[in-house]
Amino acid sequence: MSIDAAVEQAVAAAHRHEWATLLAATVRTTRNLDVAEECVQEAFAAALATWATTGIPEHPGAWLTTIARRRAIDAVRRDAALRPKLPLLVIAEEAGPDDAHDAGDGEGGDGVGDERLRLIFMSCHPALAPDARLALTLRLVCGVPTADVARALLVSETTMGARLTRAKRKIAIARIPVRAPSAAELPDRLSSVLGVLHLLFSLGYAAPSGDELHRVDLVDEAVRLARVLRELMPDEREVGGLLALLLAIDARRATRVGPDGTPLTLDRQDRTRWDQAMLREANELLEAGPRGAPPGRYVLQAAIASLHAAAPTFDETDWDQILRLYDAMVVVWPSPVVRLNRAVALSMTEGPAAALDEVDAVSSDGRLSSYHYLPAVRADLLRRLGRTAEADDADRLALSLASNEAERAFLSARLAGRPPA
């Protein structure tokens, strides 16, 4: 490998592993997100230019931190006169003992001592709009350039720039602190962080493959962040649950669409091509999870995904156990989508008639009236009951609601009486 290629590779690796830590440390000096981002970017540019002649330092992170901090001190001095554009960020003191922080008072340090965590919790603060949380997490925590964040979240670069600016302005003016939550705040705040990571993953997973140039791999970013979170918060069972869930789903990546791009349902996927290492890791995470508290939605979802993976064939799936897990999930997460998925499991244990009653009950609630998956499930159940005409009507309704081309192709094929590819 040429020296330039080696340097590029080292800089890219440092960017992947050190960005969040660097930015969080630099924000401590600048107390302004935009200025800190610039300083960190300059540090990476300096690395690219310098390492080719000086060699790659033994500790790239420490090298980058020194440069970024130097730039930050200069920037603060230089900007002192121009400064009060935005109020300075509120930053937690270096972490004290776990419970030194009076929950709710908002003063002092936080319970969890990693710089990255502070940045994650700030970016996912519930006082920010959900789309802003996603964007900030990609930009600030993963270090994805704004243009790529825009492309990944399917908006124009101008829109994304404005969204990020608005969010950063709110952080500064409303004084959303750069701080991990106290124990009392943690349940709500953690669920917001996990929700953002799950959404990142889902966006990436649902996106068509064969992607456009420069598209950020949201799936990989979500898995990587979930790993970081798990490493930093090993005692939080739902954090391990989320990572296990993402791995168990990602393990099926190679088999989820057929050769022509139509999605393959679980019964049609080639299970021998599921990634066994990822599935093993998911299982280990579930088994290693702290016991005691009842499992939350991510642990339960991961357990369901891992039961699917454990069955050598679709017919050998342990539907009784899966139904029990869905029963538990409806309690901790009473969403109509969960009830709909539970109905599918019910159809495998009690038969399609019982499941159809349940689907109709979910349907009468009205919240899923534009969700194509509901009539698609109904169509499947009706077909299994031999009610073909009604099944076709349901499939036609599903087709009118589905927007994803691959899913439309699947539904069209089923309507035409052809088995999907």
Added chain:
Amino acid sequence: MPQYAVFLYAPADDDTEPEPAARDEHHRHAAELRDSGKMVAAFALEDPATATSIRSDGSITDGPFIEAKEVILGFYVLEAHDLDGALAVAGRNPIIRQGGGVEVRPVEGGEVRPSV
């Protein structure tokens, strides 16, 4: 110390007089805030039906400025170190358990004349 304004909202269609128990809850909460030293000022407002608005063209109309499903019952200003601190205090307001809610807004500046 930064200041935050907290606006109390309740559904507009609720014409019933608040229960004495509900009122007491608000009085107790106000006393608690006052004693904690976090409250800067607090105002309860009369019924929105008593409001009068002046429009941008100078015309005068009856009722609140914005017709909405919720109306402002009152507001207070509190001091907190950051948004989390403000949300923790505002989140204890009884209106939240009484079918209403609160909005928390950073205060840019202001002054209060001491009462005479």
